[in-house]
Amino acid sequence: MDRVKVSILGSTGLVGQWMVKLLANHSFIEVIKLSASPGKVGRKYGEVVHWFLPGDVPEYARDLVLVSTDPSDHKDVDVVLSALPNDVANAVESKLLASGLNVISNASPERMNPRVPLINPEVNWNHLTVLREVKGNWLVKNPNCTAAIISMPLKPINELIRELHIVTLQSVSGAGYLGISYLAIDGNVIPFIKGEEEKIDAEINKMLGNQYVDHYVPWGKNVYVTTTRVPVKYGHMAVIHAVLNDSIDQKQIIERLRGFRSFPQEQELPTAPREPIKVLDRVDAPQPMRDLDPMAVSVGRVLVRNNILRMVVLGDNLVRGAAGITILTLETMKALKIL
Amino acid sequence: MDRVKVSILGSTGLVGQWMVKLLANHSFIEVIKLSASPGKVGRKYGEVVHWFLPGDVPEYARDLVLVSTDPSDHKDVDVVLSALPNDVANAVESKLLASGLNVISNASPERMNPRVPLINPEVNWNHLTVLREVKGNWLVKNPNCTAAIISMPLKPINELIRELHIVTLQSVSGAGYLGISYLAIDGNVIPFIKGEEEKIDAEINKMLGNQYVDHYVPWGKNVYVTTTRVPVKYGHMAVIHAVLNDSIDQKQIIERLRGFRSFPQEQELPTAPREPIKVLDRVDAPQPMRDLDPMAVSVGRVLVRNNILRMVVLGDNLVRGAAGITILTLETMKALKIL
Amino acid sequence: MDRVKVSILGSTGLVGQWMVKLLANHSFIEVIKLSASPGKVGRKYGEVVHWFLPGDVPEYARDLVLVSTDPSDHKDVDVVLSALPNDVANAVESKLLASGLNVISNASPERMNPRVPLINPEVNWNHLTVLREVKGNWLVKNPNCTAAIISMPLKPINELIRELHIVTLQSVSGAGYLGISYLAIDGNVIPFIKGEEEKIDAEINKMLGNQYVDHYVPWGKNVYVTTTRVPVKYGHMAVIHAVLNDSIDQKQIIERLRGFRSFPQEQELPTAPREPIKVLDRVDAPQPMRDLDPMAVSVGRVLVRNNILRMVVLGDNLVRGAAGITILTLETMKALKIL
Amino acid sequence: MDRVKVSILGSTGLVGQWMVKLLANHSFIEVIKLSASPGKVGRKYGEVVHWFLPGDVPEYARDLVLVSTDPSDHKDVDVVLSALPNDVANAVESKLLASGLNVISNASPERMNPRVPLINPEVNWNHLTVLREVKGNWLVKNPNCTAAIISMPLKPINELIRELHIVTLQSVSGAGYLGISYLAIDGNVIPFIKGEEEKIDAEINKMLGNQYVDHYVPWGKNVYVTTTRVPVKYGHMAVIHAVLNDSIDQKQIIERLRGFRSFPQEQELPTAPREPIKVLDRVDAPQPMRDLDPMAVSVGRVLVRNNILRMVVLGDNLVRGAAGITILTLETMKALKIL
Known part of the structure; x- marks a missing residue:
């Protein structure tokens, strides 16, 4: 299967850390960028993150240098995964979408947008199929x-x-x-x-x-x-x-x-x-x-x-309710050949 | 108003302690007997009780010598207040009732007995009036x-x-x-x-x-x-x-x-x-x-x-739900002249 | 005894709230000003404070309009009591001292200043007597x-x-x-x-x-x-x-x-x-x-x-360790006629 | 290496459960008997135990029928591992020793007996060597x-x-x-x-x-x-x-x-x-x-x-402090050829 390159927004928060952890050794998803708030950009993930989860920071992530949320920092990415807090998500995600990037996001803004699929894969994976009829890039949301x-x-x-x-x-x-x-x-x-x-x-x-x-x-x-x-x-x-x-x-x-x-x-x-x-x-x-x-x-x-x-x-709430559901959504999209 | 003499069963437990505390300086209810499990009988309340509540053991209770739950130990009492655990309550309360004593009890047995009023005073004080037609002694229960x-x-x-x-x-x-x-x-x-x-x-x-x-x-x-x-x-x-x-x-x-x-x-x-x-x-x-x-x-x-x-x-749960409701029930009965 | 007029800095924090509470109905200390961070200035204490303590906001404080920490807002005060966080205390307290005000403070800066008495009244009330030889206004600190x-x-x-x-x-x-x-x-x-x-x-x-x-x-x-x-x-x-x-x-x-x-x-x-x-x-x-x-x-x-x-x-830690010790220090100074 | 057959006393308690868990798939220690208090004897471990630890009851233990602490129930065992509560340990362990069995125990009685080695393997493994000079069976204690x-x-x-x-x-x-x-x-x-x-x-x-x-x-x-x-x-x-x-x-x-x-x-x-x-x-x-x-x-x-x-x-406290130290002591004794 082709590999999918992703970046993670909000990678130092609780949900972001779970994404980093769950994607270590994934069979076809590869994290190539980790992004964080401006004060942390330019520093190594392993040095900046206050790691809350069991075990250590996954080896692949330790030396990744944190990038900004600006579209220019996510150019070579297939999908941006967003673990941003609700209050900053809208502005950042809008900019990324406007620049032509695909986004799967946990944040609440745009969840009820009638054109945006809101996906819990086991429950309504079929909602994703509407994206086959959409030209260009897309936004997919995960629920609360x-x-x-x-x-x-x-x-x-x-x-x-x-x-x-x-x-x-x-x-x-x-x-x-x-x-x-x-x-x-x-x-x-x-x-x-x-x-x-x-x-x-x-x-x-x-x-x-x-x-x-x-x-x-x-x-x-x-x-x-x-x-x-x-x-x-x-x-x-x-x-x-x-x-x-x-x-x-x-x-x-x-x-x-x-x-x-x-x-x-x-x-x-x-x-x-x-x-x-x-x-x-x-x-x-x-x-x-x-x-x-x-x-x-x-x-x-x-x-x-x-x-x-x-x-x-x-x-x-952090895995099925947030980090895991995003990854499973991406896996589902890949299996549906939407990606 | 005439004074009402009461004893308290289960006086060293959490609910019993609240009864002891709430009845310190009561205007017309007087605690004359405190009872506890066999191992504690004969010793002073203040020396035996592991006091869990804020403040100290009320002065009146400290030197009271603990009595048994046997009817002979509650002879000169107007009403027995029961804070017994559910598993021992039935046997003890039955014996007290058989001996002619009045009982108001928090314990669950007999709550659904069709002849026993189950009382939360503000909610159904009027259920107590059926006791006017009852000759002899009575049992009143408080709810869960x-x-x-x-x-x-x-x-x-x-x-x-x-x-x-x-x-x-x-x-x-x-x-x-x-x-x-x-x-x-x-x-x-x-x-x-x-x-x-x-x-x-x-x-x-x-x-x-x-x-x-x-x-x-x-x-x-x-x-x-x-x-x-x-x-x-x-x-x-x-x-x-x-x-x-x-x-x-x-x-x-x-x-x-x-x-x-x-x-x-x-x-x-x-x-x-x-x-x-x-x-x-x-x-x-x-x-x-x-x-x-x-x-x-x-x-x-x-x-x-x-x-x-x-x-x-x-x-x-300990006052409105247990110790306080029992005392308020007794006050209500007194005001209704059932007592 | 003459009344002492005080203001409280940091009055909406945990320690400040305790000062507000402890000074309700004080026999000779009168709170005439409450001060808080800029965003709260101009609003009523009772409406702004997120009250953490048992009981309600004392009646006297409810309608007091919050003032700034600027010396001009504390002119008619005998002593300023400071419950400021350590990181802002130094700048604020220095300005108040420079303007000629007396300050008793819980905050850590200047505690080890050789000229500033560090007072736990029962322990070293006598250290306060050196202030008799000091002309002009003074700073007294309370310990950690x-x-x-x-x-x-x-x-x-x-x-x-x-x-x-x-x-x-x-x-x-x-x-x-x-x-x-x-x-x-x-x-x-x-x-x-x-x-x-x-x-x-x-x-x-x-x-x-x-x-x-x-x-x-x-x-x-x-x-x-x-x-x-x-x-x-x-x-x-x-x-x-x-x-x-x-x-x-x-x-x-x-x-x-x-x-x-x-x-x-x-x-x-x-x-x-x-x-x-x-x-x-x-x-x-x-x-x-x-x-x-x-x-x-x-x-x-x-x-x-x-x-x-x-x-x-x-x-x-909040009363003997902070709010109470400040008030007791002020009472001690009054008794020593330093104030 | 020869296999060592053990039984575990107090196997349903917190420390006993850790022993059961740590010995699943051990390279040379084999649990052949689990013992518990009289009310549980004769029933299957997996049905009786209130399992507190992460994961499930190890498969090997589920169908083991609980035995008593009586020596006759531990005859074919090389070493009895004791996770008994302090208050019952002395009587039980004495009986097992008198019957000729070897015991390694976490319980406090006999820890200070001058002839009984008290072992934390990394700290004083060499104390075990005195047992080479002892004929017959032995008791080894683990510390608090x-x-x-x-x-x-x-x-x-x-x-x-x-x-x-x-x-x-x-x-x-x-x-x-x-x-x-x-x-x-x-x-x-x-x-x-x-x-x-x-x-x-x-x-x-x-x-x-x-x-x-x-x-x-x-x-x-x-x-x-x-x-x-x-x-x-x-x-x-x-x-x-x-x-x-x-x-x-x-x-x-x-x-x-x-x-x-x-x-x-x-x-x-x-x-x-x-x-x-x-x-x-x-x-x-x-x-x-x-x-x-x-x-x-x-x-x-x-x-x-x-x-x-x-x-x-x-x-x-449950592994290094109790269940793990007992197992490590047994492993150490095996390596020292005391067993």
């Missing part, structure tokens, strides 16, 4: 971390659902390494995350809907979401109460979830989890400290009572 | 800590509700001082609390229903509950999505909640909060570390969208 | 929070000591409300606090030494210090191994510590703790969650073996 | 977890030391999985661990001394220790202030620590870390969350001032 995790177990049962009640318990790393102070969150719950509830509702509706070249038709279900921040380091959890059109045997639900496979699994893409939804039988699962999987979503406490399906969902 | 907190803001809007979706985030103290180890819960969420979901559903339906001398008629609404344990020390939180019969202006909801007053407020009972439901305007309220009130319930994030009312509720 | 706590139990035994080995376990609030992120410190220990070890050594030597108008003579003992940051919210702890000149009975040490009273106690100053050193007998004391006192220092685990005295010391 | 960690960096500089001041910051797992409740330790420090200070002093003196067949001669230095429990899950830290006989260049100290290799390294024993002492240059190292190594000890903040050497030491 929580929407990425929640949309997975909704996919195989989506036509059974009438309405959703979702309460999230989201980890501190979702706000970045320095995002929340110990005094603010230790032993506490903050039942508010700015903008998050609206994003989850809209993005789930976009991903579970239909995408066309210049517009999309949303799924069209009411998604009532309350988000909370809890003193957990890694892993977002969500309790889902799904109002179903009819009651249905809960064993059937579990079978559908367990049996779910999609394009990334069929193609055996390098970053795809073999089993994207792990249904756990332990009565007190899933727990962030015990059951977190980088790319698969863990589901527990599945129960149907009347026409209400309850399940508890857990996923890795 | 989470049911005590959640039932409060449901009361003033209960006739608007068709169905409830509730997700709780409960603190570690709900399992007792030694109940959950640091390794098990720090940085973790455990989305399962044994028996809790069933209790919350059943007890809310009992308290919001009608009580008669020998049976009760439940509220009759579906209450879908998922309970989780979070690394918070004190305070239980619940996210409530209430399906309403019709849409309703959210300002009206807030007014009803804020304006709610009940018998304990009208009677200005010593332990009654002046304002039982505090609706907080801060966008990120309520938080256990900032907004916990011993007897009032804090409500935030009130939102109506379509016919769904969302609110986040926080209450003190 | 840990030095404030540690110096207290050293004072009554200082002449017995030959050398000190100190290991600190310092709480997160010492770095400010937003100072340390949850991801960095939860479940972790960071055995390094920049500049702290040098400050503790130097400041203890200055406070336990002799102060003259234009120089000081240090105590002259070796103080070997290792500082660590632990996941605790409030309260700094230190384990002290003091090498004594001779062995001494540990009961005598305890008596000296317990019996210690100084000028603030004799004068019954409003902020002075009645008993500045609390020696706790509980075998596992002192603990931040159980034994923290705002102005007194708690001491436990006192043991003499050979000529080594071991004790564990705990104090409130 | 903190003593195991601290003794390592003391070994290569032991002859320079006159006296030690040690303050420990020990993790919660040292008290077992259920040992310390969240309410007791979160956000707190407990400056007392029962019996720990005496053990560390005595055991370091025994390990750094000389062992003979029927007695030992201790190192003979004063070791002043204060132990504290901190809210950290895994890893014990110690701050060491060593009073040296003379001042010495700190680079020399670092070289000695870094260059230290011992018998287990020379023999390339399977469980031996290649570099037993890792000296870290990062200014804020070592930290439990970032720098914990299973078998090596991490050292940071090395500083010599006057004749005082300061260093901060971190080690894994």
Whole structure:
């Protein structure tokens, strides 16, 4: 397979570091540029990065000299992967797109742009096919971390659902390494995350809907979401109460979830989890400290009572919810020969 | 007002300690006996208790010699207050009742007994009036800590509700001082609390229903509950999505909640909060570390969208949810002249 | 007693908030100006401050309009109290001094200036008397929070000591409300606090030494210090191994510590703790969650073996270590008629 | 090499689980029996164990049926490895020894028995050689977890030391999985661990001394220790202030620590870390969350001032401090042909 050359924007942040780590020794994606904020440009990645992840900085990245976000610094790249913070992403990504570059981005701006596919590969890889009809370069967005995790177990049962009640318990790393102070969150719950509830509702509706070249038709279900921040380091959890059109045997639900496979699994893409939804039988699962999987979503406490399906969902907000989903999207595009 | 003489069962546990503390200098309730497990009987409370609460052991309690749970040790008492653990409560309380004593208890056994009033004073003080028709001694139960907190803001809007979706985030103290180890819960969420979901559903339906001398008629609404344990020390939180019969202006909801007053407020009972439901305007309220009130319930994030009312509720699981509710129940019974 | 008019610099930070709180209803100190960073100037304190402390913003402060740090905004003030961060303190305080104002400051610059008294009132109130010989306005500094706590139990035994080995376990609030992120410190220990070890050594030597108008003579003992940051919210702890000149009975040490009273106690100053050193007998004391006192220092685990005295010391880094010590210093100066 | 057949006592506890995990796929040690408390005997390990460690229960262990601690259940075993709690260890181990079995044990009883070698392999592997002169079966003890960690960096500089001041910051797992409740330790420090200070002093003196067949001669230095429990899950830290006989260049100290290799390294024993002492240059190292190594000890903040050497030491209390040291001891004995 041809190699794909990429650069990573925001490479020294938590999500950027995960991209750097996950792309070490990738079978066909090659990182040739790492970019960071102006103060770090020109210095070696290994000397500048405050490495937060287990293990050491991957060897290939250590001596890469950090470049700017300017298009001129990304000329020989096939795709730019963006792990930029939301507040700077729009300006930078717009410039890169205007210069003719392809971008896959985790940042929130333009996610709801009707022409921009919003992709969680197992859920709506087929939305990518609209890009075949697009001339020139493109922008692909990945969803909000929580929407990425929640949309997975909704996919195989989506036509059974009438309405959703979702309460999230989201980890501190979702706000970045320095995002929340110990005094603010230790032993506490903050039942508010700015903008998050609206994003989850809209993005789930976009991903579970239909995408066309210049517009999309949303799924069209009411998604009532309350988000909370809890003193957990890694892993977002969500309790889902799904109002179903009819009651249905809960064993059937579990079978559908367990049996779910999609394009990334069929193609055996390098970053795809073999089993994207792990249904756990332990009565007190899933727990962030015990059951977190980088790319698969863990589901527990599945129960149907009347026409209400309850399940508890857990996923890795930094990998499935951010760095990993971007890479899997790129792998999917390659397999679809869009790239 | 005549003084009421009480004894406290389980006085060295977390809930028992709160009873001991709240009854120091009470205007008409007098603690004359403290009881504890066999190994501690005969020793002074102040020497035996591992005091967990802020401040010192109240002076009145220090030199009280601990008695057993045997009826003979509670003869000259008007009411026995029980803070016993659920697993020993049934045997002990049955014996006390058989001997002719009155009991108000926090423990779970007999809560759903059709003849036993289950009381959260502001919510269903009127259920106590059936005891006027009862000859001899009585048993009154207080609800599960989470049911005590959640039932409060449901009361003033209960006739608007068709169905409830509730997700709780409960603190570690709900399992007792030694109940959950640091390794098990720090940085973790455990989305399962044994028996809790069933209790919350059943007890809310009992308290919001009608009580008669020998049976009760439940509220009759579906209450879908998922309970989780979070690394918070004190305070239980619940996210409530209430399906309403019709849409309703959210300002009206807030007014009803804020304006709610009940018998304990009208009677200005010593332990009654002046304002039982505090609706907080801060966008990120309520938080256990900032907004916990011993007897009032804090409500935030009130939102109506379509016919769904969302609110986040926080209450003190050890005071409103346990020790305080027992004392307020006794005060209410005294004001109703049942005692 | 004449009233003293003060302003508070850095009034919206953690230490500034404690000053605002402690000065509500003070018998002779009156806060007439609150100052904050440029972006907040001109707005009401109650609207701007993100209040971190228990209880509400004191009523007197709510409607005070924030002023700048410029001398012109502090003209009618007797003393300026500074709770500024170390990095901006020097420039601001210099300007205020140059304009003829008196300053008592918590910030680290100028603490080791030979002409500036460094004051922990119970320990070296007498150093303040040199100011009687100074014409014009003055600067008084308070020590580093840990030095404030540690110096207290050293004072009554200082002449017995030959050398000190100190290991600190310092709480997160010492770095400010937003100072340390949850991801960095939860479940972790960071055995390094920049500049702290040098400050503790130097400041203890200055406070336990002799102060003259234009120089000081240090105590002259070796103080070997290792500082660590632990996941605790409030309260700094230190384990002290003091090498004594001779062995001494540990009961005598305890008596000296317990019996210690100084000028603030004799004068019954409003902020002075009645008993500045609390020696706790509980075998596992002192603990931040159980034994923290705002102005007194708690001491436990006192043991003499050979000529080594071991004790564990705990104090409130924000009150005794910062806001409270400044107020007590002002009270002491008033009692000494320096003001 | 001949295979060694072992059984593990206390195999379902934290330390026992680590032994089970570390011995999966061992090149010459084979676990043939797992033993647990009476209530679990007769059931399969995989069904009974509440597995706390990362990853799954090793395959070999899942179907092993748990046996008792009775000698008759360990007949065909070469060595019994004991991960028993201290309070039951003595009775059980005595019985096994009396029946002629060999035992290597982590439990504290008999550690100071003059005839029993107390072994941290890199530190005093040579103490094992006295067993060559012993007829019949033997008991070997491993030290207290903190003593195991601290003794390592003391070994290569032991002859320079006159006296030690040690303050420990020990993790919660040292008290077992259920040992310390969240309410007791979160956000707190407990400056007392029962019996720990005496053990560390005595055991370091025994390990750094000389062992003979029927007695030992201790190192003979004063070791002043204060132990504290901190809210950290895994890893014990110690701050060491060593009073040296003379001042010495700190680079020399670092070289000695870094260059230290011992018998287990020379023999390339399977469980031996290649570099037993890792000296870290990062200014804020070592930290439990970032720098914990299973078998090596991490050292940071090395500083010599006057004749005082300061260093901060971190080690894994469950592996180097318990399960790993036992296995390494067995490997060492095999290499010494004592077994």
